[in-house]
Amino acid sequence: MKSLTRRSLLAAVVAMPLATAGAAAQDVEITYAGSGGGLAQVMDMLFDKPFAEATGIRIKALATTDRVSAMRAMMQAGNPIWDVAELTPIDYATASLEGWLEPIDWSVADPGNLLPEDAKLADAGIAATYSTVIAQRTDKLPEGKQMTSWADFWDVESFPGPRAMQDSVMENLEFALLAEGVDAKEVYSILATEEGVDRAFAKLDEIKPHVVAWWTAGAQPVQMLADGEVAFTTAWNGRITQLKQEGVPVETVWNGGALKPSYVGILKGTKHKKEAEQYIGFMIGDPQRSAEFAKMVAYPGMVKGLYDHIDPEVGRELPTHPDNIAGQFVVDAVFWAKNMDALQERWQEWLLD
Amino acid sequence: MNQGRAPVRFQNVSRSFGSVVALDDFCLNIDAGEFITLLGPSGSGKTTALNILAGFDRATSGEVYIGERAVGALPPEKRNVGMVFQSFALFPHMSVFENVAFPLRMRGVAGPQIKQRVERTLEMVQLAGYGTRRPAALSGGQRQRVALARAVVAEPPVLLMDESLSALDLKLREELQEEIRRLHREFGTTVVFVTHDQGEALTLSDRIALMDAGRIRQLDTPGALYDRPASRFVADFIGRTNIVPMDDGSHVSAVGLDHAPDHAVALSLRPEKLTRSPDRSDIRFEATVQDVAFRGATTELRLCLASGLPLRMSEPRSGALSLPARGETITVGFMRDDATALHE
Amino acid sequence: MTGSLTAMRFGRHFPLIPALALVFAMFAVPVAFVFVEAVFAPEFSLAHFDRFFTRSVYLTVYWNTLFVSATVASICLLIGYPMALFIVGQPERRRPLLLFLVLVPLWMSILVRTYAWMVVLGREGIVNSALLWTGIIDQPMTLMFTTGSVYVAMVQILLPIMVVTCYSAMTEIDPGLVRAARVCGAPPFAAFRRVFLPLSLEGALTGWSVIFILSMGFFIVPALVGGRRDVLLGNMIVNQIAQANWGFAAAMAIVLLVSTVVLLALVRLVAARFLYSPREV
Numbered sequence: 001m002k003s004l005t006r007r008s009l010l011a012a013v014v015a016m017p018l019a020t021a022g023a024a025a026q027d028v029e030i031t032y033a034g035s036g037g038g039l040a041q042v043m044d045m046l047f048d049k050p051f052a053e054a055t056g057i058r059i060k061a062l063a064t065t066d067r068v069s070a071m072r073a074m075m076q077a078g079n080p081i082w083d084v085a086e087l088t089p090i091d092y093a094t095a096s097l098e099g100w101l102e103p104i105d106w107s108v109a110d111p112g113n114l115l116p117e118d119a120k121l122a123d124a125g126i127a128a129t130y131s132t133v134i135a136q137r138t139d140k141l142p143e144g145k146q147m148t149s150w151a152d153f154w155d156v157e158s159f160p161g162p163r164a165m166q167d168s169v170m171e172n173l174e175f176a177l178l179a180e181g182v183d184a185k186e187v188y189s190i191l192a193t194e195e196g197v198d199r200a201f202a203k204l205d206e207i208k209p210h211v212v213a214w215w216t217a218g219a220q221p222v223q224m225l226a227d228g229e230v231a232f233t234t235a236w237n238g239r240i241t242q243l244k245q246e247g248v249p250v251e252t253v254w255n256g257g258a259l260k261p262s263y264v265g266i267l268k269g270t271k272h273k274k275e276a277e278q279y280i281g282f283m284i285g286d287p288q289r290s291a292e293f294a295k296m297v298a299y300p301g302m303v304k305g306l307y308d309h310i311d312p313e314v315g316r317e318l319p320t321h322p323d324n325i326a327g328q329f330v331v332d333a334v335f336w337a338k339n340m341d342a343l344q345e346r347w348q349e350w351l352l353d
Numbered sequence: 354m355n356q357g358r359a360p361v362r363f364q365n366v367s368r369s370f371g372s373v374v375a376l377d378d379f380c381l382n383i384d385a386g387e388f389i390t391l392l393g394p395s396g397s398g399k400t401t402a403l404n405i406l407a408g409f410d411r412a413t414s415g416e417v418y419i420g421e422r423a424v425g426a427l428p429p430e431k432r433n434v435g436m437v438f439q440s441f442a443l444f445p446h447m448s449v450f451e452n453v454a455f456p457l458r459m460r461g462v463a464g465p466q467i468k469q470r471v472e473r474t475l476e477m478v479q480l481a482g483y484g485t486r487r488p489a490a491l492s493g494g495q496r497q498r499v500a501l502a503r504a505v506v507a508e509p510p511v512l513l514m515d516e517s518l519s520a521l522d523l524k525l526r527e528e529l530q531e532e533i534r535r536l537h538r539e540f541g542t543t544v545v546f547v548t549h550d551q552g553e554a555l556t557l558s559d560r561i562a563l564m565d566a567g568r569i570r571q572l573d574t575p576g577a578l579y580d581r582p583a584s585r586f587v588a589d590f591i592g593r594t595n596i597v598p599m600d601d602g603s604h605v606s607a608v609g610l611d612h613a614p615d616h617a618v619a620l621s622l623r624p625e626k627l628t629r630s631p632d633r634s635d636i637r638f639e640a641t642v643q644d645v646a647f648r649g650a651t652t653e654l655r656l657c658l659a660s661g662l663p664l665r666m667s668e669p670r671s672g673a674l675s676l677p678a679r680g681e682t683i684t685v686g687f688m689r690d691d692a693t694a695l696h697e
Numbered sequence: 698m699t700g701s702l703t704a705m706r707f708g709r710h711f712p713l714i715p716a717l718a719l720v721f722a723m724f725a726v727p728v729a730f731v732f733v734e735a736v737f738a739p740e741f742s743l744a745h746f747d748r749f750f751t752r753s754v755y756l757t758v759y760w761n762t763l764f765v766s767a768t769v770a771s772i773c774l775l776i777g778y779p780m781a782l783f784i785v786g787q788p789e790r791r792r793p794l795l796l797f798l799v800l801v802p803l804w805m806s807i808l809v810r811t812y813a814w815m816v817v818l819g820r821e822g823i824v825n826s827a828l829l830w831t832g833i834i835d836q837p838m839t840l841m842f843t844t845g846s847v848y849v850a851m852v853q854i855l856l857p858i859m860v861v862t863c864y865s866a867m868t869e870i871d872p873g874l875v876r877a878a879r880v881c882g883a884p885p886f887a888a889f890r891r892v893f894l895p896l897s898l899e900g901a902l903t904g905w906s907v908i909f910i911l912s913m914g915f916f917i918v919p920a921l922v923g924g925r926r927d928v929l930l931g932n933m934i935v936n937q938i939a940q941a942n943w944g945f946a947a948a949m950a951i952v953l954l955v956s957t958v959v960l961l962a963l964v965r966l967v968a969a970r971f972l973y974s975p976r977e978v
Contacts, residue, residue, distance in 0.1 A: 068941035094941060162820070167920070208925075213842045216920040216932075223812060228821040229841060340940050348933070349754040351925040407880055429879040430888075442877035446895045446973030455891075459882030503881065513880075 028275050029058045033070070033085040036063020042296045047283045054282075057275050068094050071267065075100050080267040083276045090170075092124055092263040093337030102266040102273055109281035119284070119302040124265035127284045128299035131260065131319035131328055132171050134253035135221065135240045137161075140231035150179035150256045153232060154203070156210050161231030163207070164224050167214035169347035170336050171258045174329065175234070176203035178256050184329040191335065197343065201350060214351065225250055238298035241317045252317070255327035259319055262299065294318055358386040358543050359420035359510035361406065366415035367567075368401050375401040377567035379415070385510075388537050388544040390554040393564035394590075399547045400515065402564075406545060407513055408432050419511055430459070435504035435542075439516040441496045443488040449475070449499050450484035456507040474506045477536070494525045501533070505540060514546045518553060530556050551591050555579065563587055584697045588621040595622040595664045596695070607660035609638035609686070617694035624653075624667035626691040629674055634686025640664060642677045652676065656685065728954070735947035745948030755933065755949070762930040763956065765919075766912035769851045770905045776852070777859030778901055784860070785867040799860045807854055811921045814850050815841060818922075847923040854918065855911060859904040866900020867893075898972050906961050913957050 032048075034040050040061050048059040062082070064070060068091050074080045075098070087095060095101050101123035110120065119126040136147050140161050152159055153175075165172060174187050177200050182190060190196035212230060215221050221235040226248050240252050264284065266276045284290065284301050291309030294300035300318045307315050307322070315321045319328065361383040368376040376398045383389045391399035404410035406417055408429035416425050424432050435456070443452050453471045462470070475481050478498040488496055497517065504512055514533075518526045534557060537544055548554055554561050555575040562572045563586075571578060571587045582588035585596055597604050597620040599613035608620070628634050640656040643663075647653075647670075654666040654677070666685065677683050735745055749755045784795045802810060817823050818840040825837040840846060870893060878888035916931030930953050937946035 066938060066941075069938060069943060072941060072943070090940070167925075211925075212839065214925050220921065223815060227815055227819050229815065229819045341942060344936060344940060345752065345754060348758075348928070348936075352754060352757055352928065407876075409876055409879075428884070429876070430882045430884050432880075433882075434880060436877070436880040438873050438877060440871060440873050442871065442873040444874060444878070444892055446892075455878070455883075456881040459887065503877075507882070 027056070027058075028272055029060050030083045030272055030275055030279055031060045031062060031081060032279075033062050033064045033067055033082040035065070035086060036061075039297060042293065043283075046289055046293050046296075047279075050289075051279060051282050055275075055278065057279065059279065067091050071095055071100050072098075075268070078269070080269045082267050083270045083272050084264055084266055084279060086127065087124065087263040087265055089260050089263070089331050089333035090336055090340065092265065093333035095265060096121075096123055097334070097337055100268050102268055102270060102276075104266060104280065105277055108274060108277040110285045111281075112285070114285050114287065114304050116302055116304060121263070124263040125280050125284050126261040126302050127264045127280075128262040128293070128297070128301050129259055129319050130262070130299045131237045131254070131257040131324075132166070132234055133237050133240070133257040133319075135225060135233055135235040135243075135250050136253065137225055137228070137231045138249045138251050140228075146251070147232065147253050148255055149253070150175050151181065152253075154179040154207050156207075159232065162212040162229070163210050164213040164215055164221055164230040164233035165207075165211050166221075166234050167216050167351070169343045170340065171234075171331060172204060172347075173197065173200040173343070174258060174331070175256065176200040176207075179203055179207075184256075184327075187329065188332045188335050191339075197346070201346070204350070237317075237319050241298050244317075254319070254324040257319065257324075257328040259325070259328040259330045261302075261330070358541050360385045360418075361511055361543060361545065362418040363402065363406075364416045364418065366402070366405060366412045366417060368398075368405060368410065368413050374567050376405070376412070379568065381562055381569065381572070383543060383545065385543055386541045388534075388546065388557060388559045390546045390548060390558040390561045391564055392548060392551060392554040392561050392590075394549060396566075397564040398567040399549075399564050401567075403513055403515055403545065403547045406511075407434060407436055433507075433509050434511045434513055435507065435509040436513040436515065437497070437500045437504045437517040439519055441488075441500045441520070443496055443499055443503070445488055447488075448484060449480065449486050449488065449491070452488065452499055453484075453502045453506050456503060460507055462507075470506060471502075474502045477539070478502045478532070493521055494529065497521060497525075497529060498532070501536065505536065505542065508540070508542075510543060512540075512542045512544045514544065516548055517546070519548070519550070526553070533557060555591070563590060581693055582621060582695065585619055585621075585695050588693065588695060593624055593665065595624065595627075596620070597622060597662060597664075599694075601660070603660040604658065604662050607638060607658040607662065609636045614694040616696055618697060619695040621693040621695055622664070622687060623691070624665040625651075625669075626687050627664070627666040627668075627685050628687065629668070629677075629683060629685060631684075631686065633688065635689050636692075637684055637686035639682055640685050642679055642681050642683060644679060645676055656683075731947045731950050734943050735951045737944075745945045746952070748945065749948055749952060758928050758930055758933055759952065759956075761926075761928065762913060762953075763960070765847070765851075765927075765929060766909050766915075769848060769855060769912045770908040772848065772852050773856050773859040773908050774901055774905050777856050777904065778863050778897075780856075780860045781863035781867055784864055796861070796864065799857050802853070803857050807917055808921075810854060811850055811918050814846060814853075814922050818846050818849070841922065842924045844924065844927050847919050847927045850918050850922045851912060851915060855908045858907055858911070859901075862904030862907065863897065863901050866897050866903070869900070870896045895973050899968070902964065902968050902972065906964060910957055910961070913953055 034043065040063060044061060048061060052058050067085055067087065071085065074082070103123050104120075104125065106120050109125065115125070134147055134150070134153050141147070142159065145158065147153060147159060153163070173191055177187050177190060177196075178184065180199070180203050191200065213220070213224060215224070215233070218236050218239055221230075221233040222239045222243050224230045225233060225235070226243060237252060237257070240250055243250050264280050266273060266280070270276060282289075285303055287303050287305035288309050290301040290303045290306050294306065294310060295314055298318060300306060300320045302320060306320070310318075316323065319325065363379050363381040366376055366379040367374070379398065379402060391402055393399045401410065405412050408424070408427060412425055416423050418424065419432060419434070444455065447455070450471055453474055454467050457467045457470060471484070472481070475484060478501055480495060480498050480502065483491070483495070488499065491499065500517070518529055521529065530553065546554075546557060558575055560572060560574055561578050562569045563578065564570065565586055571583050573581075578587065578591050582591060588594045588596065597608055599605060599617045599619050605613050608622070614620070631637070638658070640658055642654060643657050644655040645652065648667075650670060652668045652670055654668065656664040656666055658664060736743065780799070784792055784799075787795060815822065819825070820837040820841070822841070824840060825834075828834045829837065874892050874896070875888050878892045879885070883891060914931050915929055916935050919927045919929050920932055930949055934946045934949050934953070937949065
């Protein structure tokens with residue numbers, strides 16, 4: 001019964017909006033602001049082309065950077081050039097607080113209700129997730145030991161070896177508190193206070209001398225692990241999976257990982273709101289398509305039933321896999337949107353000190 | 354000032370660049386105080402000889418002497434020569450005064466003396482008061498005077514000049530030729546002058562070494578070189594001339610001779626030695642007029658001998674004789690002594 | 698009369714108009730935008746500048762940027778000038794090859810060259826491996842992610858510019874001038890110091906200025922090979938843009954631009970006083 005329901009719902013998701021849209025949409029083009037590169041190719045194959053075939057709505061995918069600045073400019077000019085934009089947590093929080101996003105009618109985007117409530121925000125959907133995690137070179141671990149937590153990352157006695165962390169105040173404050181033994185649920189309420197921030201920085205002071213590099217680009221920790229420059233580092237999970245496939249002895253520590261969604265939102269003032277909602281639904285609301293996407297880029301979405309379509313071997317390497325997701329916390333985009341400026345300044349001072 | 358003069362001697366100097374021989378067993382004795390010109394077409398070896406003398410180049414074999422001293426192994430700064438370059442080579446970042454003072458400073462001359470000597474030299478080249486200017490603010494002639502002043506200020510016993518006037522226009526060149534002669538008289542320095550301009554060489558030199566293919570073809574005074582060239586090459590290079598081959602009997606008789614002079618391969622007949630006036634010639638022959646051209650003070654005639662050889666003739670415009678028409682056959686003559694027998 | 702003269706002058710400058718238009722559109726207008734962004738937040742305010750000049754973190758980075766840029770430019774000068782001198786001293790037919798070798802690295806992206814330093818300077822890199830193998834050291838040295846590695850990488854990236862600038866200035870010098878100096882009695886070093894060096898300094902200074910300007914805007918290299926203290930103003934600006942703090946980023950960009958211009962003007966002023974320039978008459 002359950003699977004029957006799912007299958008029929010699936011059919012409904014695929015067929016229904018398309019049937020209506022197919023009639024309605026003549027020669028509509030949606031401009032999608034993504035990050036280009038390999039990701040855009042995958043999206044073109046899995047989403048854009050099939051969507052155009054099914055609905056007649058073409059997707060014009062742009063390779064963009066610094067989307068907040070661009071959106072600010074568009075909003076100042078009162079003329080959104082983009083219809084749908086891919087947003088990082090900070091991008092999303094900023095855009096949401098500034099009111100640059102259209103509310104999404106989820107009855108249009110997700111008529112089959114396949115997306116969990118967590119993934120359906122008022123003005124955006126969670127398209128994909130990735131996680132900042134600890135990556136360890138297993139050949140540089142002490143005999144019979146494995147890192148399992150931030151406390152271990154901080155424990156330079158038990159786990160000697162050079163470390164790297166991202167040059168970013170976001171997440172590192174959270175990691176410091178987790179290393180102190182703070183419960184993941186309380187991290188942001190502690191960080192909301194002056195003393196909480198002091199406490200996090202004090203904890204960071206402990207690890208500072210052991211961090212040889214503060215990386216700024218996602219490729220750096222991978223390179224440093226591969227070259228043996230560091231034994232332990234923070235890294236984005238997808239990169240570690242790749243490194244593992246290349247034969248480098250690395251292992252991911254999911255526990256304490258900072259889960260960061262990638263959002264999709266519709267720009268305020270778009271002329272194609274309905275079509276944009278359909279596109280978002282097509283992109284993130286279908287388990288099978290999301291599974292295909294996750295297999296290719298390792299940044300899975302949240303749609304229910306996704307892991308039914310994924311080889312368990314592959315699934316274990318993904319952040320939203322039921323085994324992995326438990327120990328992770330979701331980065332609070334709104335907290336950071338509000339506090340980034342001041343904390344980043346303090347972070348910079350701390351680094352230079 | 355006459356203590357600053359020295360003889361220069363090239364002794365069997367050869368220089369080759371790979372398989373190209375630029376100087377071939379070059380020998381030349383230059384007397385102290387002499388103004389000698391190395392004259393020749395480009396590639397004749399004259400610049401190579403000068404560079405070896407200045408120390409910019411080393412001889413492959415042989416030796417160069419300035420005074421009694423063999424200088425072949427000495428760098429330029431130890432040779433105590435002055436040099437004027439074709440491009441002037443003034444130091445653009447220094448004032449005229451500093452340019453001229455440079456050789457004195459390099460020789461460690463004391464400050465007050467430098468000032469005195471530089472000013473005297475600038476006066477000598479008629480540039481008194483120009484000391485504070487930069488070379489870029491001077492005319493071409495003025496720059497060359499500065500270059501000259503810089504070359505002579507330290508009173509070197511030998512002054513080298515490399516195509517020094519070629520960059521100037523005709524009028525300036527003539528003006529500076531006179532100036533150089535005057536300076537040479539005043540300083541009495543030995544001058545080695547290199548040029549491809551035979552007119553300049555004839556005007557300036559005590560002796561000219563006419564060079565070709567790395568060797569001296571003839572070394573003589575300007576007058577002797579002009580009047581008694583030893584070879585076709587020399588006769589042809591110095592001034593203009595008619596070369597009449599003597600190995601062909603038809604040409605011999607066509608210029609009115611019974612037989613060719615002993616061992617002569619050719620005869621050099623200067624255009625201005627040919628005349629239509631019977632009392633200024635002892636040998637006469639007939640020729641056809643092909644063209645008549647006015648050249649100001651002279652009239653240039655292009656003639657053709659009975660043997661088919663073309664001849665040039667240059668006649669002062671005295672007006673004694675009416676000009677011949679084109680196609681007319683006229684009688685032309687010359688004095689036997691004015692014709693030079695060439696043996697090579 | 699005046700009209701026709703003006704017309705003539707206009708005619709002479711006419712070919713410059715497309716270039717000027719391009720400079721205006723691509724440089725003057727964006728700079729104006731940046732300036733506006735820096736002082737309107739959204740009403741007229743100098744708050745961004747106030748923040749910059751009152752917080753020690755920005756001033757530290759600012760001085761560091763000036764210091765690093767001047768040092769990198771000077772190191773490039775000290776290495777690049779002799780290199781150019783060496784190439785100019787070579788036979789003419791060999792020079793193009795040498796120049797080509799100098800320029801080859803410019804064809805590689807800065808990113809690739811910067812990552813390559815990791816292979817050279819890393820803990821398991823070429824230098825450490827060689828030293829460990831020969832037994833000179835028994836623990837790998839920390840060469841990467843240091844201020845030293847920032848200098849090494851920046852100099853390596855910018856050096857070709859210095860060599861080429863010096864080289865072209867040197868080829869402008871009439872070789873006859875050095876000969877003239879020699880024949881005037883100057884030994885080789887004196888001829889170099891009194892004639893060649895002063896005539897080439899203008900070019901060397903141009904090279905220094907170009908490298909200084911480029912260094913002032915560097916951010917990728919210090920981010921990738923530097924340690925935590927090796928932060929340049931460029932990195933700060935990138936950070937601020939990433940946070941969409943346009944105003945503050947613009948204010949920092951203005952500070953960077955103005956200090957670069959002022960500093961170069963000072964350098965030029967001093968140079969005009971002491972250096973020969975081929976343009977002066």
